[in-house]
Amino acid sequence: MIENIRLSFRGILSHKMRSFLTMLGIIIGIAAIIAIVSTIQGTNEQIQKNLIGSGVNNVRISLNQGDWEYDYSSGIPDGIVPVTDEQLADLRKIRHAENVSLYHQRQDYDGVYHAATSLSGGYVMGIDTSYLDAAGLQIRSGRGISSEDLLHFRKVCLLDTDSSNSLFQGEDPLNQTIEIRGEPFVIVGTVGDKESFQPLIKTMTDYYTYSGEKSGKVYIPSTCWPVLYQYDEPEYVVIRADKTENMTAIGKDAESILNQNISGDYTYKAQNLMEQAKQIQQLSQSTNTMLIWIAAISLLVGGIGVMNIMLVSFTERTSEIGLKKAIGAPKKAILIQFLTEAVVLTSLGGILGVITGIILAYLISNLNGTPVAISVPASVFAVAFSMAIGIVFGILPSYKAANLDPIEALRRE
Amino acid sequence: MLLELKDICRNYGTGQAVVVALKNACLQVNEGDYIAIMGPSGSGKTTLMNVLGCLDKADSGTYILDGIDISAMNDNELSDVRLHKIGFVFQTFQLLAGETALDNVALPLIYAGVKKEEREKRAAEALEKVGLGERLSFYPSQLSGGQKQRVAIARAMINNPRILLADEPTGALDQASGRQVMELFRKLNEEGTTVIMITHDANVAKNAEKVMYIVDGELSDHFGGDVHEQ
Ligand SMILES: Nc1ncnc2c1ncn2[C@@H]1O[C@H](COP(=O)(O)OP(=O)(O)O)[C@@H](O)[C@H]1O
Ligand SMILES: [Mg+2]
Numbered sequence: 248m249i250e251n252i253r254l255s256f257r258g259i260l261s262h263k264m265r266s267f268l269t270m271l272g273i274i275i276g277i278a279a280i281i282a283i284v285s286t287i288q289g290t291n292e293q294i295q296k297n298l299i300g301s302g303v304n305n306v307r308i309s310l311n312q313g314d315w316e317y318d319y320s321s322g323i324p325d326g327i328v329p330v331t332d333e334q335l336a337d338l339r340k341i342r343h344a345e346n347v348s349l350y351h352q353r354q355d356y357d358g359v360y361h362a363a364t365s366l367s368g369g370y371v372m373g374i375d376t377s378y379l380d381a382a383g384l385q386i387r388s389g390r391g392i393s394s395e396d397l398l399h400f401r402k403v404c405l406l407d408t409d410s411s412n413s414l415f416q417g418e419d420p421l422n423q424t425i426e427i428r429g430e431p432f433v434i435v436g437t438v439g440d441k442e443s444f445q446p447l448i449k450t451m452t453d454y455y456t457y458s459g460e461k462s463g464k465v466y467i468p469s470t471c472w473p474v475l476y477q478y479d480e481p482e483y484v485v486i487r488a489d490k491t492e493n494m495t496a497i498g499k500d501a502e503s504i505l506n507q508n509i510s511g512d513y514t515y516k517a518q519n520l521m522e523q524a525k526q527i528q529q530l531s532q533s534t535n536t537m538l539i540w541i542a543a544i545s546l547l548v549g550g551i552g553v554m555n556i557m558l559v560s561f562t563e564r565t566s567e568i569g570l571k572k573a574i575g576a577p578k579k580a581i582l583i584q585f586l587t588e589a590v591v592l593t594s595l596g597g598i599l600g601v602i603t604g605i606i607l608a609y610l611i612s613n614l615n616g617t618p619v620a621i622s623v624p625a626s627v628f629a630v631a632f633s634m635a636i637g638i639v640f641g642i643l644p645s646y647k648a649a650n651l652d653p654i655e656a657l658r659r660e
Numbered sequence: 661m662l663l664e665l666k667d668i669c670r671n672y673g674t675g676q677a678v679v680v681a682l683k684n685a686c687l688q689v690n691e692g693d694y695i696a697i698m699g700p701s702g703s704g705k706t707t708l709m710n711v712l713g714c715l716d717k718a719d720s721g722t723y724i725l726d727g728i729d730i731s732a733m734n735d736n737e738l739s740d741v742r743l744h745k746i747g748f749v750f751q752t753f754q755l756l757a758g759e760t761a762l763d764n765v766a767l768p769l770i771y772a773g774v775k776k777e778e779r780e781k782r783a784a785e786a787l788e789k790v791g792l793g794e795r796l797s798f799y800p801s802q803l804s805g806g807q808k809q810r811v812a813i814a815r816a817m818i819n820n821p822r823i824l825l826a827d828e829p830t831g832a833l834d835q836a837s838g839r840q841v842m843e844l845f846r847k848l849n850e851e852g853t854t855v856i857m858i859t860h861d862a863n864v865a866k867n868a869e870k871v872m873y874i875v876d877g878e879l880s881d882h883f884g885g886d887v888h889e890q
Pocket of ligand 2: 706
């Protein structure tokens with residue numbers, strides 16, 4: 248067998264041009280598939296990261312009026328009360344929920360200032376000590392909100408990277424003072440995402456998805472909230488899931504706990520980012536399924552090309568086959584020799600195709616900014632598949648070779 | 661007796677267009693014989709050679725080689741007989757252009773399942789024996805006609821066949837190379853190899869112990885009436 252493979256390689260190398268042309272169909276087909284799959288996978292991972300956050304896995308639940316998130320700046324709706332202690336205890340008992348935190352949130356268009364600089368469109372968040380961990384945030388400098396801060400209604404705050412950039416333009420914000428609704432707050436820390444990620448903004452939809460985050464957030468002790476805004480404002484909930492897969496289920500459970508004693512037009516809804524990500528992924532997948540079909544057709548054509556070239560090459564190889572049979576090669580040996588040649592040829596084409604595909608994927612990525620994720624299983628499958636093409640399309644020519652009449656073959660000079 | 665042909669007939673085509681290539685051919689060859697078969701073009705020499713070499717099957721008659729009835733064998737058994745009992749030498753050498761002299765000679769050993777090292781050792785010895793020990797890694801295109809034919813002879817002998825069959829072995833060679841090949845045949849025959857050689861050159865045929873003639877598919881011990889020129 249090794250002997251056969253060695254001989255096949257020698258045969259392929261002695262007809263470099265012809266072998267290359269034979270492999271071309273396979274190379275193009277496999278390269279196309281690998282490039283497409285790598286781009287799809289890269290895009291999907293990007294979508295998932297952008298929407299869900301880099302592995303932070305937090306589920307946010309907010310009050311909705313109809314299809315829209317309710318904005319508490321227009322007052323507290325009738326019958327809506329803050330989350331009760333029993334509800335909080337139930338939320339903590341949800342399976343796969345690692346941490347639960349209640350918080351307030353307000354998009355304050357003209358409420359946050361450092362000297363004359365406004366954080367327009369920024370968010371003010373009222374949080375307790377559990378929030379940073381539940382939301383997957385990390386202290387970058389200074390400290391977080393402590394129980395003392397909460398207990399003594401201290402006017403301290405944390406900035407995230409965006410609000411820090413907007414208000415201080417690169418200056419160190421620690422221990423400086425900002426004004427929220429006219430009240431001075433001392434900055435005691437800055438926070439950031441556990442893993443930084445750069446959202447990919449290519450469309451207006453992307454822009455709207457991320458614009459909120461871009462404008463920055465200011466975190467204050469939740470006990471200070473009534474001073475700035477209003478008493479008894481119901482909280483938002485953030486839950487950290489142990490795994491991305493469990494986010495949807497956790498969201499459902501939390502919704503049913505929070506919606507227990509609510510009626511009318513209002514409901515608590517989990518932001519189902521997993522589902523959103525899936526929908527977008529499916530969309531990109533279906534457009535690419537078509538491309539995969541085209542690549543498959545190209546592989547079929549490639550396979551037929553291999554068969555054709557092999558059949559043609561017999562004319563010039565009849566005397567070789569005839570001689571081998573005359574000196575005692577059994578049919579099986581000839582069959583295996585030709586089949587090995589076909590498989591070596593197409594596998595080589597497959598390997599070259601994978602390499603070309605990877606290069607192509609990076610090229611596409613450079614051109615239009617889509618990320619690349621090389622799939623090892625897809626590459627292995629592609630090579631295995633081209634091997635199979637070699638067998639399928641090599642069997643007929645090999646069978647013909649094995650059954651060649653040596654007398655005829657030797658006469659034909 | 662090494663081989664025996666009895667009333668072998670071989671026809672090509674059917675009906676009106678039938679060509680009788682062999683007509684009741686009978687032949688007996690003993691171990692160590694050196695036989696030349698002469699005949700004009702189209703007389704059935706190659707057909708006879710193909711039957712003797714188990715490449716072709718007779719339409720009727722029996723062929724016993726080394727005590728085995730060849731007529732009853734299937735394809736795989738026939739290739740096994742060709743591999744182990746028969747050595748072929750062709751007019752046009754039939755070397756594989758892409759392989760070295762050594763690999764050409766070693767080729768039958770692949771099918772005999774011999775390991776690579778052993779193959780190369782034996783092929784080198786065989787080439788040594790035909791006087792080409794210095795040219796193991798030459799390709800056929802780098803060898804003269806006479807050298808090519810000697811490579812082919814080394815290949816034919818590599819599996820120690822019971823019989824060496826040669827179809828016009830000097831047909832494509834100049835006189836000097838032809839003489840070298842005849843010299844080699846004589847040496848092999850002296851060492852005990854049975855040789856059957858086809859030729860239409862009387863000078864070449866003289867090298868054999870016994871000359872037989874074939875005319876219009878009929879094989880006989882003596883010079884037939886029609887064969888004036890040969
Ligand atoms: N495959 C074939 N089909 C039809 N006729 C053939 C075939 N092979 C040989 N013949 C005919 O059989 C006769 C003997 O041919 P061959 O044995 O090749 O003669 P030689 O080798 O003596 O020149 C010739 O008349 C030739 O035309
Ligand atoms: Mg002939």
